[in-house]
Amino acid sequence: MGAQLRVYKRRIQAVTATKKITKAMEMIAASRIVKAQRRVAASMPYATELTRAVTAVATGSTTKHPLTTEIEAPTRAAVLLVTSDRGLAGGYSSNAIKAAERLRERLAGEGKEVDTYIVGRKGVAYYNFRERKVAESWTGFTDSPSYGDAKNIAAPLIEAIQTETAEGGVDELHIVFTEFVSMMTQNPVENRMLPLSLDEVADENSKKGEILPLFDFEPSAEDVLDALLPRYVESRIYNALLQAAASEHAARRRAMKSATDNAGDLIKSLSRLANAARQAEITQEISEIVGGASALADATAGSDK
Amino acid sequence: MAAELHVELVAADRNVWSGEATLVVARTTSGDIGVMPGHQPLLGVLESGPVTIRTSDGGTVVAAVHGGFISFADNKLSLLAEIAELADEIDAARAERALERAKADADAAAERRADVRLRAVAGH
Numbered sequence A: 001m002g003a004q005l006r007v008y009k010r011r012i013q014a015v016t017a018t019k020k021i022t023k024a025m026e027m028i029a030a031s032r033i034v035k036a037q038r039r040v041a042a043s044m045p046y047a048t049e050l051t052r053a054v055t056a057v058a059t060g061s062t063t064k065h066p067l068t069t070e071i072e073a074p075t076r077a078a079v080l081l082v083t084s085d086r087g088l089a090g091g092y093s094s095n096a097i098k099a100a101e102r103l104r105e106r107l108a109g110e111g112k113e114v115d116t117y118i119v120g121r122k123g124v125a126y127y128n129f130r131e132r133k134v135a136e137s138w139t140g141f142t143d144s145p146s147y148g149d150a151k152n153i154a155a156p157l158i159e160a161i162q163t164e165t166a167e168g169g170v171d172e173l174h175i176v177f178t179e180f181v182s183m184m185t186q187n188p189v190e191n192r193m194l195p196l197s198l199d200e201v202a203d204e205n206s207k208k209g210e211i212l213p214l215f216d217f218e219p220s221a222e223d224v225l226d227a228l229l230p231r232y233v234e235s236r237i238y239n240a241l242l243q244a245a246a247s248e249h250a251a252r253r254r255a256m257k258s259a260t261d262n263a264g265d266l267i268k269s270l271s272r273l274a275n276a277a278r279q280a281e282i283t284q285e286i287s288e289i290v291g292g293a294s295a296l297a298d299a300t301a302g303s304d305k
Numbered sequence B: 001m002a003a004e005l006h007v008e009l010v011a012a013d014r015n016v017w018s019g020e021a022t023l024v025v026a027r028t029t030s031g032d033i034g035v036m037p038g039h040q041p042l043l044g045v046l047e048s049g050p051v052t053i054r055t056s057d058g059g060t061v062v063a064a065v066h067g068g069f070i071s072f073a074d075n076k077l078s079l080l081a082e083i084a085e086l087a088d089e090i091d092a093a094r095a096e097r098a099l100e101r102a103k104a105d106a107d108a109a110a111e112r113r114a115d116v117r118l119r120a121v122a123g124h
Helices: A003-060 A092-109 A121-127 A149-160 A197-208 A222-303 B093-106 B108-123
Strands: A077-083 A113-119 A135-137 A170-182 A186-194 A216-218 B005-011 B014-028 B031-035 B042-045 B047-055 B060-066 B070-073 B074-082 B083-086
Touching: A003 A077, A003 A186, A003 A222, A003 B005, A003 B042, A077 A149, A077 A197, A092 A113, A092 A121, A092 A170, A092 A186, A092 A222, A113 A121, A113 A149, A113 A186, A135 A149, A149 A170, A149 A222, A170 B005, A170 B060, A170 B070, A186 A222, A186 B083, A197 A216, A197 B060, A216 A222, A222 B060, B005 B047, B014 B060, B014 B074, B014 B083, B031 B070, B042 B047, B047 B108, B060 B074, B060 B093, B060 B108, B093 B108
Parallel strands: A077 A113, A077 A170, A113 A135, A216 B042, B005 B074
Antiparallel strands: A170 A186, B005 B014, B014 B031, B014 B042, B014 B047, B042 B070, B047 B060, B060 B083, B070 B074
């Protein structure tokens, strides 16, 4: 076998092995999207009921709560950025990070100091490499987040917002995550989560044409709100984590699909080249034989004369 | 058939139980409360404790609920909990072990959780 042909054969082999891996990853991601979507759907009843309850308190009482009061001139904001733990998901993490950067610039333009909280190893690595300060970070569960994870994340954030700004607390909380629109579309979005605007929540619900009755609060409207709002924030964070997980799998599936397709193309063009190399080798061999034979024939013909 | 109310028992990550019932007893921060069809709209904070649902076909469903809310309106009762388990889902032996471990570690929260689970199993 010629040297050229051998090189092509080896490359085809290597690309075939890679293709097998990317194909497997594609299929794993595809099956996980379904699971992740199911989990998003499973968390919906809780979220809807909670939203209803919050709306009920918002419309049924005039209670003020630190989580719902807007401060006149906010000076500090916290940003929670949701990225993935693992790579090989195309632009998934970097898109979310870019969205966070834009938000950060906007907040800085408004004269606010920004504290960053990060979920996912990729985001942490990005910030550490640039030696930026990260207030707190969580890793290891972006594939399939549990409600406990959301609670862990929410606790310091709620604490930060309840602390006075002068003592290191924050006035606002924004969240940046990747919204799962469909298998093909996932958008990085940024939301202001706190302070909660109860009117907004109420508006959202009243659009559905629901009129809420006057509730009896047990033990009191204030206590109910006190208990309800942190749960509401947790549930919002949980929902964001679940959507981000579904988006991550969808992004990975797409990235791995195009990697598999590219590997297929590469194998095709490499085998064309290998065929050409083999053909060239044969042609060369034949012309060598023919050349040799005719040279021999010429020599014997000469000696005959 | 007597009046019924629709019950949804939902945990943060799943729908635990839903169906028709004639009476629901739950523990709020200010004491046990029983809700029957036609109760006035109510929104309360739940304590960790067993919730008893008397279903319309005469059966009883007991669930261990760890914190959360009860809300009732339009003959629809929602029990929201971060964690909720039906009595038949609870592994009594495991809860027992958890209770002993919690007592040894003096972990009040874990002890209460295990205790609620055991009471739910016993009430079943």
